[in-house]
Amino acid sequence: MITVSPANDVVGAFIDGVQVASCSNEELSIIRQAYADHAVVFFRDQELTPDEHIGFAKRWSRINVNRFFTPVETHPVIAEVCKESDQTQNIGQEWHTDHSYDQVPAMGSMLYAREIPPIGGDTLFASQYAAYEALSDGLKKTLHDLKAWHSSRHAFGVNAPMANGEGTLFSNPEAATQDALHPVVIRHPLSGRPALYVNPDFTLHFDGWTPEESAPLMQQLWGHAVSDDFTYRFRWDVGSMAIWDNRALQHRALNDYHGHRRLMHRITLEGEPLEAFTD
Numbered sequence: 001m002i003t004v005s006p007a008n009d010v011v012g013a014f015i016d017g018v019q020v021a022s023c024s025n026e027e028l029s030i031i032r033q034a035y036a037d038h039a040v041v042f043f044r045d046q047e048l049t050p051d052e053h054i055g056f057a058k059r060w061s062r063i064n065v066n067r068f069f070t071p072v073e074t075h076p077v078i079a080e081v082c083k084e085s086d087q088t089q090n091i092g093q094e095w096h097t098d099h100s101y102d103q104v105p106a107m108g109s110m111l112y113a114r115e116i117p118p119i120g121g122d123t124l125f126a127s128q129y130a131a132y133e134a135l136s137d138g139l140k141k142t143l144h145d146l147k148a149w150h151s152s153r154h155a156f157g158v159n160a161p162m163a164n165g166e167g168t169l170f171s172n173p174e175a176a177t178q179d180a181l182h183p184v185v186i187r188h189p190l191s192g193r194p195a196l197y198v199n200p201d202f203t204l205h206f207d208g209w210t211p212e213e214s215a216p217l218m219q220q221l222w223g224h225a226v227s228d229d230f231t232y233r234f235r236w237d238v239g240s241m242a243i244w245d246n247r248a249l250q251h252r253a254l255n256d257y258h259g260h261r262r263l264m265h266r267i268t269l270e271g272e273p274l275e276a277f278t279d
């Protein structure tokens, strides 16, 4: 029988007793409700071919093909998130929100573990509902009126350190032309709850403020948003899967397993434009 158990009081839930590749519509409704309630859901021991991964993703939404990640050769709508044993950088080592540089940011991501180092390579998730809630009323009010610019240029563009160094991590630097403007506090499209929406990987500065003027408050928010109090650390095994909601959390892939290979398959799910939270 399918069961849902919260990972902690703030973010994440484990779902047991189901294989996502063959789940019924009723089981899918339970999974989707848990995803809405907990922002990220974790599964163990999933047996999933690339075709089944794609089939499951399509039951959620259209697939948003990431233009910078290396595609799986046989199934190009799946992105390969891989660090080879001789590489020193990994993908996603900074706290971030997938695709916040898009005008219509991705709803979520489905990450499936195919090869895992013997130790290390965990992923951290931070609730941006909890981060918002913990702010003072005064700062909340100030942030309601603000928007911020997000960009892919500095992360994936021709001058990005990762594009020029270990070139196999990312491709298509010439496609990194997007800048996108989003509210700093969004009304979550599923829950209607306010969530903080700035991240250190892709957010540049507040709209109408210079980068210099923005830096003190932006850095304060970035630090606050990923406090231990708002996070859960997930340990992967081969066959684990996580499905997270990019509008409700940030995540970070730890880079603490040098000398070992880690191979994940990611499908990114199409989202919708984000609205400001106003009370």
Ligand code: SIN
Pocket (backbone or CB within 6 Å): 081, 091, 092, 098, 109, 111, 122, 123, 251, 252, 253, 254, 264, 266
């Ligand atoms: C990502 O940011 O999508 C990668 C997360 C991970 O590899 O754990």
